[in-house]
Amino acid sequence: MYQDFENCVRAVRSKDARFDGWFFTAVRTTGIYCRPSCPVVPPKPENMTFYPSAAAAQQAGFRACKRCRPDASPGSPQWNVRADVVARAMRLIGDGVVDREGVPGLAARLGYSTRQVERQLLAELGAGPLALARAQRAQTARLLIETTGLTMTDAAFAAGFASIRAFNETVRGVFALSPTELRERARGRAAGAGPADASGTPGALSLRLPYRRPLCPDNLFGHLAATAVPGVEEWRAGAYRRTLRLPHGPGVVALSPRDGHIACELRLGDLRDLAIAISRCRRLLDLDADPVAVDELLSRDPVLAPHVRKAPGRRVPGTVDGPEFAVRAVLGQQVSTAAARTHAGRLVAAHGEPVRDPEGGLTHLFPSAEALAGLDPQALAMPASRRTTVTSLVAALADGTIDLDVGGDWTEARARLARLPGFGPWTVESVAMRALGDPDAFLPTDLGTRRAAKELGLPATPAAFTRHAEAWRPWRAYAVQYLWATTDHAVNHLPKD
Structure with a gap:
């Protein structure tokens, strides 16, 4: 977008926060760069230069504005919706x-x-x-x-x-x-008035994670809380809390929705992991999404339009650890949410690494693929076929055959997952949606999606349903969130303390 000079000028003049992170405005007469929504009086267009990243503006010799703090703006949604290099x-x-x-x-x-x-x-x-x-x-x-x-x-x-x-x-x-x-x-x-995006709390880092409005927290936090694995995740005092496996040690984060930001309290074993922890929390909550663009396209479908108007800004719940989610997806195959939590909780208690949580009831990190590679299949209380699926998956994750990290290739990951025993379209697309972050992942065979489709008069067969959903591309994962929200399930409601 930064190459479209006229559109960028209009965004700056209107102080449109939707474009924060999409591009940065450098002012040649002051040597300062800003986010589009900067509250200061906009400069003359002939003095503006636009850059696609804060790094590019810095490299060109511009300094960050002290008023709008452009380095703290939401990230560009491009990086989480594209699959190119x-x-x-x-x-x-x-x-x-x-x-x-x-x-x-x-x-x-x-x-x-x-x-x-x-x-x-x-x-x-x-x-x-x-x-x-x-x-x-x-x-x-x-x-x-x-x-x-x-x-x-x-x-x-x-x-x-x-x-x-x-x-x-x-x-x-x-x-x-x-x-x-x-x-x-x-x-x-x-x-005085408090910092714009961070404040200190003894023993922890208390930060504000910005996002583009609107944001509907119901399904986002409702899903995370309803599927929380005992010992790894919990809902406490109005916040979703979980343990984090980070490069230099474990961490614990508490995330709660606020007006205009997510309150984030981090306790880290090593402060070198701060930037990584923030990045993973943003991906978990899909905070760099562009909800206006998503909702505008989905509203063109008269079936979805009233549901988008009712609760705009739904996000796709992500994950802080791709391999973890893949294991959990297999454990949740053809069982209830409660049963999936039970299976995962047992795995955590037996193989997870203990952590200390003085503020709550978190006890373990979710076990790594390497820790599960030597898992005795007989210890899993599930059908033999699913045991094989679990052990095949953790072996492929542990030896690097399948890469579900943030920079993984979505197409290749899908293909390799599909070759594993027990990995059908539902599991592959669930992993693509939540672990890989593909905004176009689609679940036409999911029970909740099919029930919603039937209730709304959408095509009943997976093939016909998929054809209808072509109009929702490239945001079909968001359409799934709106479809799920038509049912009365715990994943659609903010939990009560």
Whole structure:
């Protein structure tokens, strides 16, 4: 969109928050870049330049606006709805792969050469993988400076900087303030109206995760709470809480819906995992979606239109761990939600890693594929055929035959899952929807979807239903959420404490 100058100017003049994250506005006369919804008086069009990423604006020498804080805007919805190499690269960069494995590691995961990856990112985003990772480190540094009492040295290394000098130079270059000045400014806001997107809480990081309005929390949090695995997830005091398996240690997060943001409280074993934890929570709640675009298309169908008007902004519940969800999908085949939770809870109690949760009842991380690879099938209280499905899946996940991480290839993952015993279309598409994040995943054979279709007068057979759903592309996963919402099930309601 950033190449459409007239549309970008209109979005900036109208301060349209829907386009935050889609592009960034740089003002040549001030050397500052902003989000489209910046509250300041819009500059003259001849002084505007538009960039597709914060990293590109920073690389061109522009500093982040202190009013609208563009580095904290919702991410571009492109990276979670596309399956090409640039989108996969952006998801992996957001998950910290460049910081952990470098650009060669990123390229290896994508199956391209380093030069090919750099060339494609530069062509579309105006910045290479190192610059994009640097922009993410700057955002993480700001959060640590503003929301914790860490020394600047500890904040620098927790944010992923190799030296204090690089930390100081990056913070000053991006925010036009030294780290100390940034902290003093945040304390000044806290003494007044409070920070724009973060505030400190003793013993935890309390953040605000932005999203594009509207957002319907009912099915999002209702689904997560209704399917919560004992010991790994829970609903407590108005928040969905769960454990997180992160590169440097375990974490616990509490997420609760608020007006205009999601309240996020994180307790991390290692602060180097902050950016990764935030990225995974955003994917879990589908916070980078563009609900206006989704609902506009689905409303063209007269059958769906009244349901979209009734509760707009439905999101697709995701996951923080692709392999975890795949295992849970198999455990939930042809059984009730309660039975699926029971099976998963037993697996967690037997093979999960213990964690400490002083604030609630979380006890374990969900077991990794490697931990389940040696699972005794006879220990699973389910039919023999499903035992085979579970063991085949965890073996393929453990040896890398199937990649369900954030940068995985959706088409290849589907094909390899379909070759496993016991993996029919329902399971494959459930994994594609929730674990891979494919917004066009569709479940025509799902019991809830079929009941909704029958009630609404939609075609009854899977083939005819799929043909009708062609008009919902590329948002069929969102259509499924609206279809499910027509039934009275716990997944469609915010849980009560």
